[in-house]
Amino acid sequence: MYEEITYEDLLQQKLDMIADDVDKREGSIVFNALAGNSVEAQLLYIALDSILNETFADTATREFLIKRAAERGMSPEPATHARLKGLFNINIPIGSRFSLEDQNYETIEKIADGEFILEAETVGNEGNLYLGTLIPIEYIDGLTSAELVEVLIPGDDEEDTESFRRRYFSSFNSQAFGGNRQDYKDKVNSLQGVGGVKVYRAWEGGGTVKLVVLNSLFQKPSQVLIDSLQETIDPLGSRGEGVGLAPMDHIVTVEGVFEDSINIETTIIYQDGWSWVDIEPYVIAAIDEYFESLNETWADQEALVVRISQIETRLLGLPGIIDIANTKLNGLQQNVVLDPDAIAVRGDISG
Secondary structure: OOOOOOHHHHHHHHHHOOOOOOOOOOOOHHHHHHHHHHHHHHHHHHHHHHHHHHHOOOOOOHHHHHHHHHOOOOOOOOOOEEEEEEEEOOOOOOOOEEEEOOEEEEEEEEEEOOEEEEEEEEEOHHHHOOOEEOEEOOOOOOOOOEEEEEEEEOOOOOOOHHHHHHHHHHHHHOOOOOOOHHHHHHHHHOOOOEEEEEEEEOEOEOOEEEEEEEEOOOOOOOHHHHHHHHHHHOOHHHOOOOOOOOOOOOEEEEEEOEEEEEEEEEEEEEOOOOOHHHHHHHHHHHHHHHHHHHHOOHHHOOOOEEOHHHHHHHHHOOOOEEEEEEEEEOOEOOOEEOOOOEEEEEEEEEO
8 A cells, every 4th residue: 555655755755845055965975864754654654555455354464364354263184083994903002102103193982893093193284194004103922913094083274364264254244043054054164074065955845954065185075074073063962952053943864975977988089109008197187186276275176077178178288188078977078067076086098
């Protein structure tokens, strides 16, 4: 706002107020006095500009955006610990600690004989990154096999500034209250491991609500996550009683998205010296990246559409490929419109 107010302009304005019969040349007493004052004045305008930016939510830095949002009872979603499934040849003590790569995990709950839930000691997405052989930090008698096999409830990073800013502004667009659609969306999206939710009212008659969720890795959620959400929102043992987050008389059912496998066929013209064997890893990575970016938008779309044009554009940018033709999805040369509760996963690919 004050970008046009410069040191030079401020200084000149002050010099113009001094009579012309006074020495105002650079180095004079008057010039030196006014120059120092003009520097301070410019710094004051810079500070005022900063204050204005920090006052409004659309330009505030994270610190002051948090202060502004606090007036609406909002704060950034905190980082959480990932929970993963471990398989062991014996039943291990709760509290046992293991390492994998640069991460440590602690056993917190038994699922069944030889199956346990482990919690990553590091918060955030880092806890989701590794699966494989676990190394016990302390000796466990009889333990010969320990594997981390599945992310049950993804760990989430602390909500980033721009995501929090969007959530703050969206809170003005629709009012969450007493179990309305926005209320369910706000509450469910704030729970650990949730990356999106769709709300269906009266899906089995009056008073029933179905919540279909996507995990925060934009994948099909585990049954452990679904059960945890059900218990938090409307426990099975006291459905409709208002014990969880759901209002009284709302009978809520939590389900996960399902995966729709997309088979891809295409005719590829290769550069000299290249073949399918050479480009296959690049093609798989490009398709997975497209499906992940598509699945991220699931909660905001009525139904996802897998588009041939998007796939061909991504493949044409890969090394070793000159051209692509006759692309088919699930055997047809047309886009695939998924079920509203489905996300896309890679099926067979041939080129």
